[in-house]
Amino acid sequence: MPELPEVETTRRxxxxxxxxxxxxxxxxxxxxxxxxxEQNLANILKNQTVSTVQRRAKYLLxxxxxxxxxxxxxxxxxxxxxxxxxxPPPEKHDHVDIILNNGFMLRYTDPRRFxxxxxxxQTIEDHKLFSHLGPExxxxxxxxxxxxxxxxxxxxxxxxxIMNGQxxxxxxxxxxxxxxxxxxxxxxxxxNKLNKQQANxxxxxxxxxxxxxxxAGGTSLKDFTKSDGKPGYxxxxxxxxxxxxxxxxxxxxxxxxxKETQRATYYCPVCQQI
DNA sequence: CTGTTCTCCTGTGGGC
DNA sequence: TGCCCACAGGAGAACA
Numbered sequence: 359m360p361e362l363p364e365v366e367t368t369r370r371x372x373x374x375x376x377x378x379x380x381x382x383x384x385x386x387x388x389x390x391x392x393x394x395x396e397q398n399l400a401n402i403l404k405n406q407t408v409s410t411v412q413r414r415a416k417y418l419l420x421x422x423x424x425x426x427x428x429x430x431x432x433x434x435x436x437x438x439x440x441x442x443x444x445x446p447p448p449e450k451h452d453h454v455d456i457i458l459n460n461g462f463m464l465r466y467t468d469p470r471r472f473x474x475x476x477x478x479x480q481t482i483e484d485h486k487l488f489s490h491l492g493p494e495x496x497x498x499x500x501x502x503x504x505x506x507x508x509x510x511x512x513x514x515x516x517x518x519x520i521m522n523g524q525x526x527x528x529x530x531x532x533x534x535x536x537x538x539x540x541x542x543x544x545x546x547x548x549x550n551k552l553n554k555q556q557a558n559x560x561x562x563x564x565x566x567x568x569x570x571x572x573x574a575g576g577t578s579l580k581d582f583t584k585s586d587g588k589p590g591y592x593x594x595x596x597x598x599x600x601x602x603x604x605x606x607x608x609x610x611x612x613x614x615x616x617k618e619t620q621r622a623t624y625y626c627p628v629c630q631q632i
Numbered sequence: 633c634t635g636t637t638c639t640c641c642t643g644t645g646g647g648c
Numbered sequence: 649t650g651c652c653c654a655c656a657g658g659a660g661a662a663c664a
Contacts, residue, residue: 647651
């Protein structure tokens with residue numbers, strides 16, 4: 359389940375192979391992802407040279423001559439670089455290969471097909487998937503004042519708020535629970551009841567957790583072409599997520615669990631008071 | 633606008 | 649032991 363750090367790690371892993379390379383061809387074996395892949399995509403991509411690989415929220419943006427290839431990994435997607443001469447035959451869920459002129463190919467794999475591969479000739483700011491997105495969590499724009507301002511007029515819980523991409527992007531279900539634990543904020547706290555200190559702690563916690571995960575991802579980068587495309591940092595220790603009934607590392611009490619908007623939420627009822 | 637529910641999909645794991 | 653089915657989840661779409 360790629361969260362923002364995994365997407366960023368993927369970006370850093372694939373960028374050196376893609377930037378300045380020219381796309382020779384694309385082999386699309388499965389068009390049915392979250393949205394159908396454009397039928398003509400292989401033709402569009404042919405002879406395009408990649409300038410840069412960027413990330414916005416959890417989307418990867420592969421900038422080409424005449425447009426942008428947008429890739430989202432969804433729940434189970436991954437990208438890896440494969441030496442074209444040694445490429446193993448595609449397996450069941452290897453849906454797309456993008457073949458480069460430098461001897462490598464970019465292979466997209468996604469068992470659950472929640473991901474997306476889109477082509478746009480719009481600028482990202484104008485694209486409807488991006489035009490309403492909030493700031494990146496690791497920028498200065500995302501600070502306690504900003505969060506407080508946004509929270510003030512909202513009746514939803516603070517957990518729902520930080521997972522709302524219009525408020526801030528890139529905080530998925532796992533890191534939402536983890537950052538609320540670190541900030542000692544109860545996930546059910548009404549957004550409009552958040553105080554200054556809590557906002558400070560929460561913003562800090564989100565940044566620390568994402569930073570740490572990206573850093574951990576970097577250590578597995580050297581194996582990027584050999585791995586299955588899943589950087590191994592995800593094993594980083596989780597304090598509450600998935601630990602229902604287990605002991606809080608901080609206070610020793612029992613981690614609790616409930617569902618909100620169909621999503622599992624984990625917290626320590628002692629460390630995180632409303 | 634806001635908030636909530638639905639939806640896509642398949643590998644995993646809990647329960648019997 | 650083996651089978652079956654509920655569950656998990658990112659995030660846009662649809663709906664209230």
